[in-house]
Amino acid sequence: MLLVTDPWARALTRERNGRAWWALWLALPASGLATFERLYAYFRWADDVVDAPGRRQAEVALFVERQMLVVAGRTAPKTPGEHAIRAVLDGQDGVRLLAVVEEMLAALRFDTDRGPAPIPADALLAQAARVGGAFVNAVWICAGEPGALPVGVDQLAEAACLAHVIRDREIDRALGYENRPASASGAPVDEAEWIRALTADADARFGKGETSLSAPMRWRTRWLLRQYAERYRRALHEASAR
Numbered sequence: 001m002l003l004v005t006d007p008w009a010r011a012l013t014r015e016r017n018g019r020a021w022w023a024l025w026l027a028l029p030a031s032g033l034a035t036f037e038r039l040y041a042y043f044r045w046a047d048d049v050v051d052a053p054g055r056r057q058a059e060v061a062l063f064v065e066r067q068m069l070v071v072a073g074r075t076a077p078k079t080p081g082e083h084a085i086r087a088v089l090d091g092q093d094g095v096r097l098l099a100v101v102e103e104m105l106a107a108l109r110f111d112t113d114r115g116p117a118p119i120p121a122d123a124l125l126a127q128a129a130r131v132g133g134a135f136v137n138a139v140w141i142c143a144g145e146p147g148a149l150p151v152g153v154d155q156l157a158e159a160a161c162l163a164h165v166i167r168d169r170e171i172d173r174a175l176g177y178e179n180r181p182a183s184a185s186g187a188p189v190d191e192a193e194w195i196r197a198l199t200a201d202a203d204a205r206f207g208k209g210e211t212s213l214s215a216p217m218r219w220r221t222r223w224l225l226r227q228y229a230e231r232y233r234r235a236l237h238e239a240s241a242r
Contacts, residue, residue, distance in 0.1 A: 016044055
């Protein structure tokens with residue numbers, strides 16, 4: 001793990017998480033927090049580039065290609081985000097965290113390649129699995145937990161991603177994304193019906209994930225995961241009620 005805090009990564013992580021950052025501070029060891037902040041800030045920074053209003057797809061594709069080269073160690077880092085991710089990968093747990101970073105890049109490639117047309121429901125769920133899996137595995141490793149993530153815990157993060165999809169649906173449309181699948185006519189399915197189905201799916205995932213928290217892990221890790229689950233379950237129902 002990394003022992004020195006990255007000011008850029010900490011500032012961005014605190015800005016995006018608000019009071020929830022304190023849960024990270026309480027639950028993660030100092031070195032794990034420094035590592036997680038770099039991972040999180042890198043992904044948020046890269047995601048902002050990929051999802052920038054008025055983006056040009058060709059330019060975004062070149063950006064993602066460059067990130068793949070930085071991660072592979074085939075080109076030198078230049079930006080604070082690139083330096084942060086190289087520090088993670090060159091650190092003590094870089095080998096374990098490489099799979100997390102690769103999932104991040106796969107999620108960025110997905111958003112780079114998609115257009116304004118409706119996407120299949122399974123494609124949306126696969127993206128939730130990529131983003132959610134990267135997040136929860138990063139938490140697990142940065143918390144100092146040994147071995148693989150317990151079966152079922154990833155359901156919490158996938159449910160949180162679905163809550164994001166419902167909450168940010170108008171923002172996504174403004175960016176040119178349509179997250180609803182197509183109906184038989186080719187048009188997006190009815191929004192109210194889609195939200196009900198997605199909310200039920202997310203609720204079921206939250207339930208499975210919370211049950212899996214009985215698996216062996218440090219109490220601080222379990223507490224942190226419960227905090228995030230409760231936060232996003234509230235967000236899910238607030239967003240679906242709008």
